Amino acid sequence: MSTFDRRRINGPEESYPPLFEDGHDVGDAYANWKVGEPRQRRSAGDVRPIFMKPGLINQANGSAYVETEKTKLVCAVYGPRQSRNTAYSERGRLNVEVKFTPFSCTKRRAPIRDAEDRSVAVQIHQAILPSVRLELLPKSTVDVFITIIENDGLESCYASGAVAASAALADAGIEMLGLVTSCSSSMVGKEIWLDPTEREISLAKGSLVLACMPALGIVTSVWQSGEVKPVEAIECMEACQERCADIHAIVSEALLANAKVI
Amino acid sequence: MASISLSKSEKSYIQTSLTSTPPIRGDGRSLLDYRPIALEIGVVPLANGSVRLNIGKSTHEGAGGTEVLAAVKLEVEDVVNGDGVDGGRVVCSVSCSPAAYPHLSSNALDDLSYDMTTVLNQTLAHPSLRPSNLGILPKKKSWGLxxxxxVLADSGNVFDALFMAARAALWDTKVPVTRVVEYQAKKGGAVRQDDMDVEQESGLDTRQVSRAVDFELPDYWDEGETLAGQDRWPVCVTLNIVSPIYYLDATLQEEASTPLRLLLALSFPKTEAPTLKASRLLGPGEVELSQIKALVQDGEKHAGELFAALEAKLREEDVRRNQKARDRFILR
Incomplete structure (x- = not known):
């Protein structure tokens, strides 16, 4: 196996995540759920409560921790610093790297960089790229490192990751056009459920993640997958944009509170 | 994205000519024109379905254009111990030939192929698109597609080419016919080989657990049956946005001077309304939600036209490969 890491103590070659008997997992509110029934535990347009703490990593120029129930991630921003490669570039480079911790999913993720890391990084990069004023940072690189501590669905990681990255960039004092916030949605039956969990996405026929700068009304990223009618997709985008404005208030409040403490 | 480097003045030159009235493009097309698309199915003899597709081959020189080769291979996968999924699964991968991107380092090339793979895989491997005839033995064995x-050459608009090639290759795919085999012990007797029973007789009895243990490949005149859900595979249109206009089928130079692209993959099932299978926004440009709404509506129209054109060509290719080949055989 080429992905064998000889510097680590590797576990057994084959291992399986534990499988619980039916009914053991009391937390599954969707065990007897059928299409057409209402959403469990919250209404369709509600998002999970968001906790945000900027500036908790001292050595980084800027950082942020975001927690929305079972999605927990931390983001650190280093830079702007001189680009390592010698080629002259007029605009700065924005470099986003995402890592899942080995214990972030139900099945253990090997600590080797795998396929999914990059796809999350690419989405977060797209979400924050239009907001950062890279034209002011020639010859420099801004590094954004995101560590996903707990994962509750890719869509949720895209959304929370973009929010955390934008807050961390603001915390680092890097010039931006506006704060980027992001919200995910899924089409379940004929309803739009905002901020779905991994379980809810498995029930959905399609999902959409929108990232925007609510202060300027500019959309920075649209990611959609699955089966959604064009009209429904537009409804999803509208619902997400409305919720992004609320998230914007939370982020700016958290940033302000952090700035006052210092 | 992968683009050639252009000077600022050249970029601005292209942008200005695109936004002027009337818009001017380097090759004389209007904003919504595609370059000529050529495709041929069944080009890889060992694959279950294959296609070679070219966008923008120049008619005089016979070269140039974006060229994509797509091939489908089916493998029997074990559901219990292997990677297989009950009912079959679809896996896509895109690799970019270094010949298509000579200016990229091998790392950058890997990242690029990886990003393209992600877009295709997230769209085509979604459970909502899974073909219904990829199962072999329920809960035991299935086809992995x-x-x-x-990408053999890239001269712009590679995503449209990839999705079109994917659709054509999946259209061309033949799934080998399998027959489930089970063994039954005779009452009070030993197991004998000739007591082989075919699933079709007892398969309707859902009370009992399927005793199917293996499968066989019956002799079949053709290579197999066509992959189910032929009309569901999406096509993609890339809307290149240079505010306030957008245009289709960008060349490499145009791509390099366009700040924002909207990818829309739509599927047009025969009996249902069209559905969006994927959408992505790529690039550092700015766009408002009201603009996106208009773009999605227009994109649906353009994708519908592309879909109809591709459908007509695929049917023609089918005739060429089957009917005409048969006629030629008879004449010989």
Whole structure:
């Protein structure tokens, strides 16, 4: 196996995540759920409560921790610093790297960089790229490192990751056009459920993640997958944009509170 | 994205000519024109379905254009111990030939192929698109459909080419016919080989657990039956946005001077309304939600036209490969 890491103590070659008997997992509110029934535990347009703490990593120029129930991630921003490669570039480079911790999913993720890391990084990069004023940072690189501590669905990681990255960039004092916030949605039956969990996405026929700068009304990223009618997709985008404005208030409040403490 | 480097003045030159009235493009097309698309199915003899597609081959020189080769291979996968999924699965991968991107380092090339793979895989491997005839033995064995695409040359609009090639290759795919085999012990007797029973007789009895243990490949005149859900595979249109206009089928130079692209993959099932299978916004440009709404509506129209054109060509290719080949055989 080429992905064998000889510097680590590797576990057994084959291992399986534990499988619980039916009914053991009391937390599954969707065990007897059928299409057409209402959403469990919250209404369709509600998002999970968001906790945000900027500036908790001292050595980084800027950082942020975001927690929305079972999605927990931390983001650190280093830079702007001189680009390592010698080629002259007029605009700065924005470099986003995402890592899942080995214990972030139900099945253990090997600590080797795998396929999914990059796809999350690419989405977060797209979400924050239009907001950062890279034209002011020639010859420099801004590094954004995101560590996903707990994962509750890719869509949720895209959304929370973009929010955390934008807050961390603001915390680092890097010039931006506006704060980027992001919200995910899924089409379940004929309803739009905002901020779905991994379980809810498995029930959905399609999902959409929108990232925007609510202060300027500019959309920075649209990611959609699955089966959604064009009209429904537009409804999803509208619902997400409305919720992004609320998230914007939370982020700016958290940033302000952090700035006052210092 | 992968683009050639252009000077600032050249970029601005292209942008200005695109936004002027009337818009001017380097090759004389209007904003919504595609370059000529050529495709041929069944080009890889060992694959279950294959296609070679070219966008923008110049008619005089016979070269140039974006060229994509796509091939489908089916593998029997074990559901219990292997990677298989009950009912079959679809896996896509895109690799970019270094010949198509000579200016990229091998790392950058890997990242690029990886990003393309992600877009295709997230769209085509979604459970909502899974074909219904990929199962072999329920809960034991299934077909794993591997769709591999190779970008042989890139002169712009590679995503549209990839999705079109994927659709054509999946259209061309033949799934070998399998028959489930089970063994029954005779009452009070030993197991004998000739007591082989075919699933079709007892398969309707859902109370009992399927005793099917293996499968066989019956002799079949053709290579197999066509992959189910032929009309569901999406096509993609890339809307290149240079505010306030957008245009289709960008060349490499135009791509390099366009700040924002909207990818829309739509599927047009025969009996239902069209559905969006994927959408992505790429690039550092700015766009408002009201603009996106208009773009999605227009995109649906353009994708519908592309879909109809591709459908007509695929049917023609089917005739060429089957009917005409048969006629030629008889004449010989």
């Amino acid at each position: 591997h769709l591999d695409l190779i």
